[in-house]
Each structure stands twice: as C-alpha cells, then as structure tokens.
Amino acid sequence: MLNTKLKLSFLTASMVLALAACDGDDGEQGPQGPVGEQGPAGQDGADGQDGASGEDGANAQASGKLTRLATVPAGAEVTGAFLTRQGDLFFNVQHPDDTNAAMDEFNGRAINRGTVGVLAGVNFNQLPKNIVSSPVPESDYERQTVVSAVGQYQVLGQTGDTFADLGDKGLPGGLGVHYSMVGNEKIIENENPDFNGFIPTSDNEGYLFTNWESYPGGVSRLKLNKNTQGTWSIAEAMMVDFDNVWGTAANCFGSVSPWGTPLTSEEWIVRSSVDSTTDASWNDPADTSTDGLEMLTAPDFPNPYRYGYIAEITAPTSANPEVVKHYTIGRYEHENSVVMPDRKTVYSSQDDTGGVLFKFVADTPEDLSAGTLYGAKLTQDEGLSDPAVTGFDVEWVALASGDNTTIAAWIADYDGIDTSDYVAGKTSYMSMADVQAWADGATHYPSEAQGGSPVTAGEPMDDRAAFLESRQAARLKGATAEWRKLEGISINHDRVMEAITGQDMIADEIVTEAFMYIGIADIDNTMIDDEGDMQLSNRVEDCGGLYRAHIDSNYSLTRIEPVVMGSTYRRSLDGAARCDVEQLSQPDNTIVMRDGRVIIGEDGFQENNTLWLYDPAGN
Template sequence: MGLALLVPCALPGFASAAEEVKVKSTEFVGMTAPASVQDMARLYSTASLKVTYTDGSVRSFPLTYKTLFKTTDSVNGTPAGLAIDAAGKPIMDNSVPSNPVPFVSDDPDSNSLMKIEGAAATGKGGNPLSLITHYEYITTNNAGKSAYGMVPASMSLTTIDQNKTSGELTAVDLKKIDFSSVDGLWIPCNGSLTPWNTHLGSEEYEPDARAYEADHNETYTDSFAKSYYQEEAKAANPYAYGWLPEVTVKADNSTDVVKHYSMGRFSHELGRVAPDLKTVFFGDDGGNTMLFMYVADQAQNLSAGTLYAAKWLQTGDENGGSANLQWISLGHASDSEIKSYVDKGVAFSDMFETAEQDTPGFTKIKTYPSGKVEWLKVKPGMEQAAAFLEARRYAATLGATSEFNKMEGVAFNNKDKRVYVAMSYVEKSMEKDTKGADPTDDIAVKKIRAGVVYEMPMTGGQKDSSGAAINSEYVAASMKGLVAGVDLAKADSKGNTADDEHIANPDNLAFSEELRTLYIGEDSGMHANNYVWAYSVDTKKLSRILVTPAGAEATGLQVVDSLNGFSYIMSNIQHPGDEMILPEPLKTDVEQQINKNFENKRAGAVGYLHGVPTSKQMIEWKDTDKSLSVLRDTAEAKGAKVAWNEANRTVTITKGGSSLTVKVGEAAATLNGQQVQLPYAAKLENERTLFPSGILNSFLK
C-alpha cells in the first residue's frame, strides 16, 4: 500500500449511476456489561454502529453518551428538577426544620426534543431546539424518607443550542411548565412527541377514587393538593388526575397545556399516536391493567373520540404468550363532556353500586388500582362518566381483559404496521389462575419475571365486539411475544437474577424507521445495572448500547432519526443507586462511587447518545473525515490484525504486507515506516481508539 491510499480519491459527483455506492446494511456493535466498580457506577456507552456499503467497505461510527444536565443543575438559574406550586414558586422540603430546602426531583423521565418554527436564536450560533422533560417524582425528602407521590410533579422546557457542524446539544435556558390551569401534574411517567410536534405526557398510577372516598388517607391526593396549592384545607379530587396532558410549545417559548379527558383515566405510562394521526395506543402500568386504544374523531385533534379496551383471546402460552384481540367500545366522549363530571365533583359512589359477594345484577371484577375482587353495577345514566373516569373498572364489567402486569412503553414501526408494547414482568395476573380465585383467567401464559416486548400487527376493516366498524386503519388484531428476558435459577456473582445478555424488565420503547431498530430501555430489579438495547427487527440481533449506574432506571427514551441533519437517541436515568441488588462488599464500593458521581444519589441525568449518523451522513461521510471510527472494530471487520501497546499508547494495524501505527493524541501516523500527517489526532474515548474514518478505510482497502 502506498501513501496515496491515505487520501480519499472518490470525488463527489464523478461516479456513474452504475457505480453509485449505497448502504448495504447497518448493525449495532454492542458493548460488554460493566465489570469494574467505576463502570458499574457511571452512565456511558462504548457501542458503535457498523455500516457496510455495496462496494464492500465498512465504516464504524462510535457512540458517546453526553449529559445535557443533572436534575440538580441550575440551567440559567433554574434547578432542572425543581418542584413548583400552582403559583410557580418552589415547594419547600421542611422535613429537617433547621434546613428547609426546595424539593428537587432525582427522577427525570420522558423527553421530547423538537424544532419549533420561528423560535429565537440561542445566542450560541447553533440551531434553536426545544426539549420537554418529565420529572416523575422525588424519591426521598431531606430527612431521607420516601416522598414518592406526595409532592406535585413537573415538566421543564429547555432551550437547546444544536451545533450546526457537530450536532452536539447544549442546554442554554430552562423554565418550568405551568400546569395550574389543569389542577397540577400527577406522576408523569413516559411520553411521546406527536406527529404534529406537540408533547403528549402522562399521569401514572391514578389515585383510587373508591378508596379515597372511604378514607382520604388511602391515597396521596390530599398531600398533593396541599403542596400544590399551599393550602392546608384545599379540597382534593382524585378524578382530576390520571389523564394524558398535551403540551404545545410556541415560537415565543410559551406553552399551552390541556388534559385529554376523552382518552380515559387509568395508569397512563404514555400514549403513542399512529401514522393516521388519530389512533392512539397506551401503556397502562400496574397489576391487573388493560390494553386500551383510542380513535379520535379528527386527525391531529385528541379532544374527542372513542375509547376501546381489548379482550385477550389466547392462542399460545410460550415466550410471553400470543392471542387474538377483540376490541370492546367503552363509548364516545369529548374532553369537555368528561371534564364537566370532574368539575361537578362526581364521586365513585355516584357512578357505581357495590356488593360484597356474588349478587344478581352485579359483575365480579378485579382491576388496578384496588387489585381486589369487586362486585359492581353501573348506576343508570352514569355509563359515560364511569367509562371515562373509571375506564378500567367499567371496561371490566363489559368483559375486557384486566390481567396485564406492568404494561409499559409503546412504539410504532410505521413501515411494517406494527405496534410494540413492553410488559415489564410477565407474572402474577398473567399466569394461569390455578386456584380459581379470580373473576376471569383470559391470560394464562408461562411466567417470565424478566419480561417481554410484544408486537401487534395493525390493520383496517376491524369491528368491535358489538359488530360496529372501528374507524381506523391501525387496529391491533393480534399480540405475541417478540423479545423476552431470561430468568436465572439463582443470582450470579453480581446479583443478577436475569441473564445479563438479554433484556430484563423492559420499560421505555422507541423505534427508528431509518435503522429498522427497536430500542428498549430497562427498569429492572433483576439486572445489577440497567441497559438500553438496540434490537434489529430484520436480523433479530440484540445489542447493548448504553449502561446506567447500578440501581438507576433508563428513562426518557426518544429516537430522532433526523433533526436539522443529525440523529439522536435521547435517554435519561432516574434514582442512581436505589435498591441495588449487588452483593457486599461490591455494593458498598459501587455506592460510594455513585455518591460521588450523582450528588449522593440525589441527581438524575438528562442526556443523549451522540454519534448515530443519518442515512444521508452514512453516504456523505463514507470517504471523508467528518467523523471518527472505532479503530479496532473497523479494522478487524476487514480482516486486519490490531495490537495495542500500553507502554507508548500506540495501536498497530497490519493487513497483508502493510502496517499502520497510530499514537493516541498525535495528529500523525506511521505507514510502512514513513510518517504521514492526519487531519486530526487519534483519541482514546471510553477505552476505544477513535481514528479518522476516511484514512482508515483507505488503508484497509
């Protein structure tokens, strides 16, 4: 090989159509599970994307995790995770009377990174972007006691500067979003960006209105209202919470907030809108939950529509099970109709009669949030109120299946018309009821504590259980397990009770149309460290692409295939170091390191995986030096040998009779004994040598 091979020789625009090089395939090269104390206590990626071209060349694009901010960081004066009351003032934590401090969440969740047309420049020279982030709850107060659900939650709107050359993101301003017009925000879990560029949030674990009516201490409702309105005697209403809020960001950085009461009240993990811009699927988190679908009357308008609940008609019990789905209509409503019931103060007892045993005219059910067997009868004229305020209880009386367990994230594969849903733990109500204690036993699948991601093909021309047509081309007709975790018979040396090379307790889901990849984020008590995985729906390969600190949950997963020409995988972490399953003394060592990295476990992190190229960049950067490749991955993929010399920090690649020696940190290399200049220095990042891609590929030809 000669020196000329180090110079990209293919000039844009001179190749004939027959010689045009295209992308043949893409593949994530995953990372190993963390082994050291330091790695088990940090948030990082050493994964890469390998691109193979039709001319046989291969290029490796390294991924790097970049933190935008921690929840305890102040962005232009505002702590990111700050809890605020109805007046926009900080809610104070007085658990230590001598040291009152504001409540600041350690639990960031959903991200919606978006471009708002007409937004003002950031002042840093890049493209202005907007980012909405959830702060789901606060793990502990200043005294170290649980604060879960007791303090109103929040969302932030962050102004982001997107570097026009590198695509890197920088937070330049942050403000808290005002929810006072909709009674505050209750436990926002995941969310999604709608196809019309608004943020669709969530309110998870809705308060049990029946329990609240019997005893106000049975839910967090009063504590929430007292904190939010800063009024000791403020009347609380459990039916004000458990909805999907939609947030619209305007060019002047102001926001509009609405709650969509017509979409039903239940434990909203999130809602995801189908490509028809009107069909919505949901996660319903908790035990004994349901699969719901909403079909809006009009595209891009979620203020009125028909709500459906699924009945599982089982066809198999392996790999999470399989079933045909029958949809039961709960009725039609508008937001204003259902909100009128909330405003009137309608109570559980206004909608339902109850019994304590099998009684003629009463239906025996078991659903979240009570998780107990109940006998219910809807009062005449209260069907609509019951259907939307108590969607799960009402649907159960109509025969819908309420046996799903920990139903979490949802994602769409538009090309294949598939919707994916994560079931974090396939157990309990999803197992066969061998005691015959439950009202129904629709779901009777084999237990997989490590959970399953299901796929549901969508189609049109479907009818509901009454024979009425469903006005959607995106109705899920069946459901089966796609990606399953693997339970271990006993814990391994790190405390894992699920196989560390497979998913465990899937939660967040997101799908890349460009890469044909399903991303899976974990919320597991079965893995010592939680991960984000990339699953190719074509090759079925599963690759670990992000490691979170022990005890942290991977949250806020969003895929942006192209935004001003750059791709992003948004991903956050919650509560690092919480309830670690590591054995001693490893647990203590890792915990000490987590305390150093994350403010004594009081800080979550908001950030993204950087380095995934768009389909356009894969071609444009093929023979240029716009980015760096992972030297070892790229060289070994082409049959070269790679040797690392720790003493002088050099890497030597040999192929055929040629050798290339690279020293980390220097903008020069040695080719067959002769020194050549590089456009920029090779560097070491996350224990990987990164090297100018065009030059590396030229050498390997």
Template structure:
C-alpha cells in the same frame, strides 16, 4: 417504571458528528452507494466499580455500503445537566431543574428537616420530547416523574406534585452537539397540577404528549381516610394549592398535551376524553387519530383511542381489549377483540368532574357476591370488588373509571406492568413492553376472570401488535381506523435465573430484563429498549434490529439506576438523536448480594459520583451518522470522507 411504583429518567441523546478517513481510489470510482446494512456492535456489561457507577458506552454503529465499504461510528456519552443543578429560571431566580412549582408558580419547599427548608428536587427526570424546530429553535420537554426521598431521608413518592420543564437547546452546526441555553418550568395551574408523569411521546403535529401514571383510587379516597389514595392526594393538594380540601382524585390520571409556541411559550391541556387509567405513554398512529397506551401496574387493561378528527384529541372513542390466548411460545400470543367503552369530548368529562362526582355516584358496591353485581379485579383497588353501574352513569364510568368499566363490559384486566409503546410504521407493528409477566397474566382460577394463562417471566417480554384495517368492535360495528391491533405475540423474552450471579443479577445479563421504555427508528430499522430492572444491577439500553434479530447492548447507566425516556429522533436540522434517560442511581442496591466487587466501595463511589436517590443525569451519546442520510437511497458517499 419501578417494579411497584414506576421510575424513569435523566436525558441522553445519540447524536452524529463524523470523523472520517480520506477518500480511497476505490471509493472515488464508485462514489454513489446505497446502504446494504446497519448494525450496532454492542458493549460488554460493566465489570469494575469505575464502570458500574458511570453512564457510558463503548458500542458502535457499523454501516455497510453497496460498493463494499464498511464504516464504524464509535458512540460516546456526554452529560448536559443533573436534575439537582440550578439551571431553571423561575421568577428571575435559578432553581434546580427538577424542582416542582405550585399553582402560583413558586418553587415547592421541602420542610421535612426542622429549621432547614430546601427545594424539593426530583431524582427522576423521565421522558424527553425533542421537538421539531420552531422558528429555527430546538426545544425539549422533560418530565420529572417523582421524588424518591425527601431531605430527611423519608419516602416522598406520590406525595409531592410533579413537574415538566422546557429546555431551549443550542446545536453546533458542524457536529450536531447539543448544549442547554435555558430551562424553565411548565405551568400546569390551568389543569390542577401534574400527577406522576411517567413516559411521553412527540405527536405527529409536534406537541408533547405526557402522562399521569398510577391514578389515585377514587373508591379508597372516598371510603378510607387513612388510605394511600387519600393521604397522597391530600398531600399533593396541600403542597400545590396550599389547601388539602381541594384534593380530588378525578383531577389526575389523564394525558396532558403541551404545545410550544413560536416565542417558546407553553400551553397545557388535559385530554379527559382519552380516559383515566395508569398512563405510561400515549403513542399516536400514522393517521393522527388512533393511539395505543401503556397501562402500568398489576391487573391493568390495554386501551385504544380513536379521535374524531386528525391532530385533535379533544373528542373521540375509547376501546378496551379482550385477550383471546392462542399460545405460550416466546412469552405468549393472542388475538385482540375491542370493546367500545364510549364516546366523549374533553368538555363533557370535565363537566362531570367539576360537578363534584364521587365514586359512589357512579357505582353501587357489595362486599360479597350479589345478584346484579359483577366481580372484577383491577389495579387501583387491588383486590376483587363487586360492582353495579348506577343508571345513567355510563359516560362517567367509561372516562373516569375506565379500567373498572372495561372489566364490567368483559375486557381483560389482567395485564401486568404494561409500559412503553412504540410504532414500526413500515411493517405495521406496534411494540408494547410487559416489564414483569406475572400476577394476572398467569393462570389464576380464583380471579374473577382468567383470560391470560401465560408463562411466568419476571424479567418481562417485549410484544409486537399486528395492525390491521377493516376491524369491527365486539358488537360488530366498524372501528373508524386503519390501525387497529388485531393480535399480539412475544418478540423478546427475558431470561430469569434461579439465583443471583456475582454482580447481583437475577436475570441473564446478555438479554433484556424488565423491558420498559421503547422507541423505534425507521431509518435504522431498530427497536431501542430501555430497562427498569431490579434483576440487573446495572440497567441498559438495547438495540434490536427487526430484520437481523440482532440484540446489542449500547449503553449502561449507574448501578441501581433506571434507564428510560427513549426517543429515536431521525432528523433535527440535519442531525439525528436517540434520547435516553436514567434516574434514582444507587436505588435498592443495599439489599443485593454482590460479591464480584466490594459492595460498600460501590455504594460509596455512587454517592461520590452522582448521589443515591438524590438526582438524575441528563446528557447524550454522540457518534451516529445522519439518519436522514441513511434514508437516502442513492447517496454520494464521497461527502462522508471530506
């Protein structure tokens, strides 16, 4: 997500057609072979305007077999559609894929230019879940996170309801090539609409787990009628319900789960028992009960959820981490202590919301230090506040004000720009993106708490969490999970530069800057990283082999665009894909110092090629071999050379 607000989106996938030479005599005599190694041969950063405006790759995947044969698979890119393309069928009429719909299913209209009504169109397609086949059919859920500007050129971020779509995809049986058969908008009317959906993930039981990022601050909403929290939620309600009086900040900041039925129909629930905070992404563990999250923003918290039952997120226990620092090498390290916030069901929390509860019903406040009040600092309010929990409001606090309540109980609320999360099941690792290591993660003696004293790395750090069984919470009670994060340490640290280079980069272009979306392929033993960086003029997708530690650039998106929405999919009907997204091309380029190319010509080229802050691209990279085949320990390699 963008440095302040968070952005993500258009779709790419890595698929797998093979073009191969004839079988050699040496191969024929040793036809059965295992995979010795897999590596990505990376690509250079773009150097010309033509390269800087495109989404492209000239990287390759190299596979070495045990019989000594090595094969390269070149990668390439193909676009499916743009968010502005009128491909979504809505009430027998085609509308742009990125246009949100209201509570009645009607497209929401942008009336910012008098006399010229137009569809709102998100320029921020984000997460994509390529579901396992349902009745033999492939479906993809896509987020449209927000809209950067309206038709008049005014900022529209956070004031327009968001949306998701379901694409029905066709797959070429020989090559694996994907094409879009149909697109339809997903109905969120049963859960009061959808708020800023950032990244998402596919659950082990084949449902899409979405997100609602940057939850509106209920305290500001209640006490300050001119606050952004009030104006944005009221704008949302006016456009979605047609009635600003229905605005309620406690409707938003949760995990929506989307299930797709056998006939392609969707159903949506929001899981209130998971807690309310700035949900970047929810990643389930192999037990189908435990989950970790990104909590995006400044002064945020690491949360863990343990469901009561497998494959059922309607009830569970929410925990928050206290960070005990152990070092600063490679970004930093620390042990994690888990504080239990409480247990709840979706129904219980929804009943609290429906009762009309307000922030002032949950907490007493003071403007100055006061006996019985605790000083905390957390994202949604932004500054130090003095709070006291009202009697009997523990459950409301734990699940509607999760970050505030966690801080009151002693959890660490100092994380900064905590974004993507993914799992390496074999090694028992969870990877977490800290896009910008600054603010609360540095030594700040003036803050109410100062658990984190890590080095400032504006270009961010990708961390790994070590999972363990038999863990207890801070009160000494057993945590009912074998997948509890016991510690975290830096894996890949960005490299800030003292000044910009000729392309406007302020972080080393040969390593990751502002790590955001993460996805891991078990078959490739590779962590994929998508950037959300203003420090790189062009954002990239990287492949990091966890065994060899090799980092390779494998994709470049248009200058000013963000590369996110990664999803490594190891097998769909015999083919494999890695989804990746880009959004808001050309954003914030005007403020950059670029001398290597003509900056005005670059802006003009982006405007001509795809448009600035008007649309996002959807497509995929082709060229990977079948990852299912790579997992076969004794393949007959002759099948690769027919």
C-alpha cells in the same frame, strides 16, 4: 429436483450347462469360470416425474439480535429514549445512586443526580448493522458512569441545575424542582427524569421536553443547539406551568404527536381495587395522605378525578406553552400514548397490575378533545402458555364516546368533597356499584342504600364511569384487565404510513408491514394466575419481554405476539443474577427506528441497567 438416472451395465460370466443324460444321474456341477471384463455403459434412462411439493413449514418466531448500546450508572433506570427525525438519541439516567463519584472525561461531572442527556456525535438514522456491544461494567468507573457502544453520552442537565450562565434564560428554581399552585412554595427536587420529546425548529435547533416523574410531577423544557461536531449547548431552560389543569402527577413516559405536540402521561396510581374504584380512605381524616397532591392545591382538598390522564402541551415553542388534559383518553395509570398516522387513533398502555390496553379514536384528526374509547379483549393462542411463543388475537370493546367539556363537568362534581364527607367503609367518589350499573345498562345510578355514590345516587345514568374509572369500566364490559406493568409502546410513524398507504416515506426501502412494539416489565401476577384471558407460565416472570402488535389498514391492532423475552427467572440466586445480564431485564421504554430496529430501555434488577438495540430477524 432430484434426477434419478438408471445406468445399465452388462457383466460377462461363464455359463455352466447342466446336461441331463437319458435315464442317467445328473453329473456334478463344474467350477465357476472367471468373471469377464465389464462391458460399455448403456445410455442414461429418462428422468422420472417430479415428486409432489411438501407442506409449508410453520412460521418461525422472530429471533433477532440484541446489542448493548449503553449501560447507566449504579442505581439508575434507563428512561426517556427518544429518537429525533435527524437521528439524535436522547435518554436519561433516572434516580442514580447518590454515592456515584466517578467523573467521566467527557462531562467532567458525577452522575449521582437525575440526569438528562444525549448520545452525541452519532446519527442513528445511519447506524451500521455491525456495531459491537458495549461491555458489562466491571470497574468502579464503569459502574458509576454511562458506558456506550457508539457516541459519547453528553449530560444536558441534572436535578437542581439552575443554568445560571444563561442569565434571565436560566432556571433559578432548579431543573426538576416543583412548586405549589398556592403560595408558589417549593415542593420537591425530582430525581426522576423520564420521557424526552424533541420539537425541532431547524435541523440543529429545537426544544427538549422532559417528564419528571414524582408526586406532584412536572415537565421541563430546554432550548438546544447542536454544533458541527454533534455536541449540544443550552440556550434556555424552564419548567412548564400546569396550574391551569390543577397540576400534574407522576409524569411518566410519553410521545410526540404527528402534529408536533408533546403528550405527557400521568402514571399516578388511581387507587382502583376489586371492591371500590377509588379507595374509601382517600378523604379519611385519620389518613389524609394524598400522594403529595394536597401540596398543589392546599388549602383545598384534592379531587382525585383531576389526575391520571394524558396531557397535551400545545404551542410547545412559544414563550408560554399551554397544557390540555385529554379526559377523553381515560383515567388510569398511563405509561404512554401513541398517535397513529391517521392522526385520530391513539393507543395507551396502563402500567399497573391488572391493566388494560386502551384505544381512543378521535372524531376529528389532530383534535383529541372528543371521540370514542375502547378496551382490548385478548384471546390467547390455544394450547400454548410459554411467554416466548404465545400470542393473542385482539378484539376491541367499545366503552363510550365523550368530549373533554362534558367529562370536565363530571369531574367538577367531586371538587367540593373533603374529610368532612368521609363515612367509614364507603367511598365518597364513584363506587363499584355505580360502575356495575353503568355496565349493565341501567337507566339510573343506584341509591346509597344500594351501594351508590352520594354524588350520583338515584340520578339518570351517564358515561362518566368509562372516563373516570376506565379500568373497571373496561373490565366489566369484557375487555382484558390482566396486563402486568404494560410499559412503553412505540411505532415508527413513517414505516406504518408506508406499510398501510403504500406511500414512499423511507428512501431506498419498501415497507409492506409494520408493527407497534410493546414493552412488558413483568410477566407475572395477573398474567400467570391461571385465570381469565391471560394464562401464561411463570418461566420468564420478572425479566419481562418485548411484544409486537400487527396493525391493519384501519390502524387497528389485530394481534399481539412475543418478539424477544427476558431470560428464565432464576429463583436460586439473588440480586442481579435473577435475570441474565446478556438478556432483557424488565424492559420499559421502547423506540422504533426508521430501519425497523428497536431501542429498549431497562428498568431491571441489574446493577447497571442497559439500553438495548434489538434487530428483528429478517429485518
């Protein structure tokens, strides 16, 4: 409070008296006399009343700090960031340049193949706040190796490694190598390790599951042991068997469920378009390219509705892990799914142009085989368009309820289709007219003359559109289908649990609010086209950014807002200069640490992509 004090002072001065004579003129004024000495100060006056309080200022946008944790070799993406409960950080080097030749001192091998690894010798649960960024690579050695701010990057395995020293515990076919279901023929050596998920069996032992993103895809499992210096050794190696679910396609990012099972995501391009949900040329005899999926099932023609789901690896530590595809979570280009602490609510991101943010709520905790699927409807902040300040309120549009068994029967309806069923200009699978009829609440599917599919023409309506053609179903029901490369989504389970329940999950810290973080690789195309629910400016464009979503007491997302954006997109320069190397460039995977900091992996334009550590303002 500002105290106003009134100080009284008296000045002594000469007084001049003007005397007027009776009936005479006034005399001239005499000269002013000298100023007298200042008298003693009077007592302070009473304090005035406090002024009225001003209005609260607007909430500031989060403006935290980015620290470069590591850079990966030339040509590579940073993928598979996974932080264990013990504080170990795994991440991968996806498709590095095969000409990289530098041999780093720690591993003694070049990183010129798909590489699975870990930052050894550091506990990220105890990571200090004052770590200094690793440098932007300058020398050829730095450009061709992993340069880190903390720890040493330990290579655990590379594409084609057989681990021959493990004897019958090794992998004769090679790490990341996929085989067909029929004839067990070698299909592909995969250079694209993506998601990592660690299932501990003790404090210093467990199984590392790694996605291999290709067509067809796969998942490897390495049994690991950690010594007292924090470095790791491999005890067993295997590729998970997906034959019981007709193989898998483009296994991208993923997560580990709260009950300890890896959830691997099929990011296979589902071939959706404006006019036809499944491309009419899929079974065209003149164009039989099916993204390599025919190599899984040959001589049978692949059914596209068998791919594009979340697959759960159950019994993950057993000799033969089992795989269940959860058709209930919907079919689209899955980046990854995250299960909330209620063990029922699942969020899933669609990595494509015109994508949807989905929510699934299971009927029973820890059982994803039955429940209800939703799509997010966004309302953009009025009067705003710059990606750095523009958020969205979220409502959830119910699509349908279903279970794996029922949906599997719908999928099987399309198994017998092959090139002999092809009709030029028409799809042999679900048509846009089918999905529109479902969205309109029709009692029956349209006839073929009305644009319906031959499989369901004239049949009573069911909910297969919601689960087999989820993007188009959500769009027609009013959900926002405008995300562009909606990438990794992540929570810290303990922080969310404590924020919602008040249960103390994190020692020495009281958390009252927690968020789901969302990586967006590109803020362009359908997000900036001046149409629909998302109408952002093109300032950031291909540099992308990081969002966070508010979680309410029912584990529902209510608002999405920007946290940190990439730099202004610079069209006047080429290559790496398009996005500032000191800022985000196409963030991909995200991981939330126990203390609220966020780890972000880049899939950007830079010569050497970065693994960032973001510390939110006020964390």
